[in-house]
Amino acid sequence: MKQWELQCSRCSAKLPFRYQDMKCTCGGTLLVNYDLEHVAQTFSKTSLALRYPSMWRYHELLPIHDPSHIISLGEGWTPLLRLPEWESKLSLKRLMIKREEQNPTGSFKSRGFSVAVSLLKQAGATKAAVPSNGNAASALAAYAGRAGIQAFVFIPMDCPSLIVDECPMYGATTVLVDGFIHDAAAIIESGRIEQGWVNVGTLKEPGRVEGKKTMGLELAEQLGWTFPDVIIYPTGGGSGIIGMWKAFLELKELGLIDCDMPRFVCVQEEGCQPIVDGLKRSSGGTPPIESNTASPVGDRIIPNPTGMRVPNPPDLELLLSIVEQSGGTAIAVSKAQIAQATHSLGSEGISSSPEGAATWAAMLALCDKGWLRPTDSVVLFNTSHAMKYAKLGASAAIPIIRTYDDFMIYRNL
Numbered sequence: 495m496k497q498w499e500l501q502c503s504r505c506s507a508k509l510p511f512r513y514q515d516m517k518c519t520c521g522g523t524l525l526v527n528y529d530l531e532h533v534a535q536t537f538s539k540t541s542l543a544l545r546y547p548s549m550w551r552y553h554e555l556l557p558i559h560d561p562s563h564i565i566s567l568g569e570g571w572t573p574l575l576r577l578p579e580w581e582s583k584l585s586l587k588r589l590m591i592k593r594e595e596q597n598p599t600g601s602f603k604s605r606g607f608s609v610a611v612s613l614l615k616q617a618g619a620t621k622a623a624v625p626s627n628g629n630a631a632s633a634l635a636a637y638a639g640r641a642g643i644q645a646f647v648f649i650p651m652d653c654p655s656l657i658v659d660e661c662p663m664y665g666a667t668t669v670l671v672d673g674f675i676h677d678a679a680a681i682i683e684s685g686r687i688e689q690g691w692v693n694v695g696t697l698k699e700p701g702r703v704e705g706k707k708t709m710g711l712e713l714a715e716q717l718g719w720t721f722p723d724v725i726i727y728p729t730g731g732g733s734g735i736i737g738m739w740k741a742f743l744e745l746k747e748l749g750l751i752d753c754d755m756p757r758f759v760c761v762q763e764e765g766c767q768p769i770v771d772g773l774k775r776s777s778g779g780t781p782p783i784e785s786n787t788a789s790p791v792g793d794r795i796i797p798n799p800t801g802m803r804v805p806n807p808p809d810l811e812l813l814l815s816i817v818e819q820s821g822g823t824a825i826a827v828s829k830a831q832i833a834q835a836t837h838s839l840g841s842e843g844i845s846s847s848p849e850g851a852a853t854w855a856a857m858l859a860l861c862d863k864g865w866l867r868p869t870d871s872v873v874l875f876n877t878s879h880a881m882k883y884a885k886l887g888a889s890a891a892i893p894i895i896r897t898y899d900d901f902m903i904y905r906n907l
């Protein structure tokens with residue numbers, strides 16, 4: 495085998511590597527398969543310890559031949575923050591939050607697009623298009639800009655406006671779509687041939703899963719070459735779940751880690767919960783967890799967790815099989831729970847997107863139900879920054895003063 499090839503996650507058929515069209519004839523998703531013997535020649539715990547703090551430290555497990563094709567803006571190697579006070583409050587062995595909002599485009603989409611756009615560069619492609627609820631659009635826009643590739647982004651109208659505004663700033667042709675993300679995807683498919691676009695939507699090409707895989711590699715390395723017991727992840731299309739699962743299998747196969755796989759928890763938004771509903775239907779026996787709805791939060795402005803708004807994930811079957819094999823589960827949380835969680839994380843000094851906050855809400859519910867145990871070490875993913883979801887005018891309730899007396903009047907109100 496060459497350094498890497500493709501393999502179907504459903505029927506295991508093997509194919510030569512290509513950078514687009516990841517559907518196998520059986521309907522399964524093609525994933526990158528590496529020659530791990532070759533990788534092991536240079537990829538070791540000691541060699542890694544000396545490398546630059548970037549996700550490209552794992553380059554042997556990424557499908558780029560020539561380092562000059564790597565399009566990087568400084569993505570990855572994000573902090574893994576421990577929350578010791580909450581560990582004792584909630585009786586968890588460890589509670590940690592992976593601070594993915596610190597990526598260069600303000601969300602973990604940077605990782606996937608660094609690899610996807612590097613692959614486009616390697617292939618000599620000149621135009622790329624993506625249907626996106628926001629963060630994928632801005633990440634494609636930024637990385638394509640850096641690579642000198644033209645980006646076309648198609649964004650559903652309910653996407654937070656600041657994320658939309660970023661895209662033209664990076665030079666992308668940007669349009670809003672009156673519909674869902676799958677409607678945006680259908681527009682790209684209609685024009686793909688005529689326009690010469692490479693579709694870099696979820697699971698349409700191999701780079702985004704490989705880029706998100708580095709979150710799993712990083713977790714393992716940051717935890718001293720072990721796995722956490724539980725990963726709580728806000729799931730939309732699910733490329734991060736597939737990527738991290740793949741990362742852990744590769745590390746096991748390389749002989750670098752020999753512990754149980756983590757239990758994967760997919761967090762979804764109430765009402766847009768295909769994984770929760772899929773588990774209910776499945777005979778595999780892992781019922782999803784029902785969470786108790788939080789009390790309403792008045793008229794506070796609650797941003798939408800649009801990153802999780804994917805009613806039809808491209809390979810639901812693969813996601814369900816990962817969750818079930820791992821002994822994990824899925825849980826849907828409400829916007830009210832997300833709003834409360836945003837404040838809990840905020841008072842820890844962490845700026846969280848609604849999707850990131852959803853993992854906190856899910857964690858509380860899983861503690862409440864006894865699904866999380868005192869022996870568990872748990873990692874939450876804060877996938878983006880609150881700032882990207884800010885609404886202009888949201889500060890209207892904050893008082894404006896000129897003097898100390900004004901301040902005291904405000905305090906006594």
Ligand SMILES: *Cc1c(COP(=O)(O)O)cnc(C)c1O
Pocket residue numbers: 601603629630696706728729730731732733734735801802847849850877878
């Ligand atoms: C895309 C996105 C998600 C969902 O990630 P997937 O790996 O596609 O399931 C979650 N949170 C944010 C902020 C996102 O942008």
